[in-house]
Amino acid sequence: QMxxxxxxxxxxxxxxxxxxxxxxSGDSISGSVYFWAWIRQPPGEGLEWIGSVHxxxxxxxxxxxxxxxxLSVDTTKSQFSLKLSSVTxxxxxxxxxxxxxxxxxxxxxxxxxxxxxx
Amino acid sequence: xxxxxxPSSLSASPGASASLTCTLRSxxxxxxxxxxxxxxxxxxxxxxxxxxxxxxDTQRGSGVPSRFSGSxxxxxxxxxxxxxxxxxxxxADYHCVIWHNSxxxxxxxxxxxxx
Numbered sequence: 001q002m003x004x005x006x007x008x009x010x011x012x013x014x015x016x017x018x019x020x021x022x023x024x025s026g027d028s029i030s031g032s033v034y035f036w037a038w039i040r041q042p043p044g045e046g047l048e049w050i051g052s053v054h055x056x057x058x059x060x061x062x063x064x065x066x067x068x069x070x071l072s073v074d075t076t077k078s079q080f081s082l083k084l085s086s087v088t089x090x091x092x093x094x095x096x097x098x099x100x101x102x103x104x105x106x107x108x109x110x111x112x113x114x115x116x117x118x
Numbered sequence: 119x120x121x122x123x124x125p126s127s128l129s130a131s132p133g134a135s136a137s138l139t140c141t142l143r144s145x146x147x148x149x150x151x152x153x154x155x156x157x158x159x160x161x162x163x164x165x166x167x168x169x170x171x172x173x174x175d176t177q178r179g180s181g182v183p184s185r186f187s188g189s190x191x192x193x194x195x196x197x198x199x200x201x202x203x204x205x206x207x208x209x210a211d212y213h214c215v216i217w218h219n220s221x222x223x224x225x226x227x228x229x230x231x232x233x
Contacts, residue, residue, distance in 0.1 A: 037222075047156075047164065047213055049222035062221055096163055104154050106179070108163035 002026040004097050004109035012091075012116050018084040022097030022109060029078045030055040035100045036073065036080040040093040041111075048093075052100065053080055087116045119143050122214055122225035129231045134204050138228050140197040140214030148190050153197035154215040155188065158227075164213060170197065204232050 008020035022036065029036070038050040051061030053071040061069045070083040084091060092115050098105040123141045130136040140155075142148045152171040156164035166179040170188025178186060185202045201208055209232045214225040 039224075046226040047215075047224040049215075049224060052222075060220060098163075103152075104166045104169055104179070105156075105164070106166050108165070111163055 002107045006109045006112040020082045024078045037098045038082045039096045042093040121223045124225040124228045127229045135202045138199040151216045155199045156213045158211040
């Protein structure tokens with residue numbers, strides 16, 4: 001059974017870079033049809049897709065985030081990562097990592113709350 | 119105007135059926151899209167429920183009971199999640215998603231209350 005687990009700081013200062021890592025277990029991160037995604041949910045609000053990355057390094061990201069997003073995969077550690085630069089209070093959210101096989105997000109992490117505040 | 123619009127809340131009685139709508143923005147034809155639905159219980163991550171493009175092209179997630187089904191209303195340009203035989207455990211947030219313009223787009227979610 002695949003498992004995903006987010007990790008990273010729970011508090012980030014405004015204008016800094018938010019960095020999160022998702023550790024994957026139970027299956028290979030290098031599956032050819034797998035895409036690894038980040039999705040966030042501000043408190044009391046809906047979900048927002050941030051972006052998806054393939055183990056080859058190919059990425060898709062949400063244009064609304066205006067190129068603040070960097071996605072990467074480390075196959076040796078079975079991890080993928082998110083960096084979100086120039087954060088503001090509007091980036092405060094629960095951040096989820098998830099797996100898709102090109103379609104639905106069928107496995108999710110439990111989520112991690114990141115608060116942007118000084 | 120948002121790409122996907124969902125009512126913020128819906129209430130229904132145990133044993134009844136509930137229809138949750140996901141309306142696509144004008145100019146985006148629901149007939150061309152596979153609609154994905156997710157259920158999110160409080161304090162938990164979303165779980166995949168089903169995907170629907172047509173009655174002959176639909177799939178539920180692992181372990182999802184058959185009382186969850188999908189449909190479309192072309193006249194309303196909307197995808198619909200139908201939950202029959204409502205149970206208390208169905209009380210949750212429901213999110214619709216489509217792949218649009220090379221990205222995943224979520225609706226705002228509907229909170230379903232079973233009372």
